[in-house]
Amino acid sequence: MTRPIIYDGETQREMTVAEYEQWQTDNAEAQAQAEAAEAKAVARQAVLDRLGLTEQEAQLLLGS
């Protein structure tokens, strides 16, 4: 398997195994954070819909 290419400050080369594992860990964490943020946004919108409020009205009420 070919690992991703990086520029390490001196040359372009393939990631080491350790660098590749760290990169995969970073991406998995970022994906989880993005999904959590998306779920939070969906939940927020559901509450606004139940209350019959627009996003702008919610911001006026909550200051956020």
Add this chain to the structure above:
Amino acid sequence: MGIPSGYTSAQVVQAVPTGINSALVYITGATFSAVTSFSLPTNTFTSTYRNYKIIVKVTDTVSAANITMRARIAGADRTTRYYQMSPAAQSNSGTASNVGEGNASSLQMGNTHAATAAVWSCELTAFDPQVSGTYKGFAGFLISGDGTYYYGRAFVGSTDSGGGAALQVDSLSFISSVANCITGYYRVYGLVDS
């Protein structure tokens, strides 16, 4: 010194008096093509200068990539959860993104847009990277766009030793979430004290 043949006196470099030195001194720069991450050389930050200016421009040749930044010490990225970020960002459609970070393993530097050939440009200052201290601060701004969508971000970020120990940083890394997608360059300058 006489004026060389073919030149006027206005074209001859004059001696610079003491105290009127250049404020920015070019240290290093590089270009890279279709990479996943890029780093400044080891020991880019030394005790020669206190503060540094870094300019980066990349084009995302594949797809939307999230860009993060890490401090680097002796050739290795610092991945411990001692990064904090306070951004203020807004897109040209009015969408704001001002979510801060704490105890993160890197600094979020925004993303390139979904379209091919999205451009991401950043200028930042590294404060005291080689002066022994607990916190290392970074501040700057960036713009990303693809011709129809743009966003700008001002940011203040830092990394710390955790526990109050001294920390010295000698380089930086910028990392894309998408493999082999960024092409561009960086330039690094030292800020002269006098």
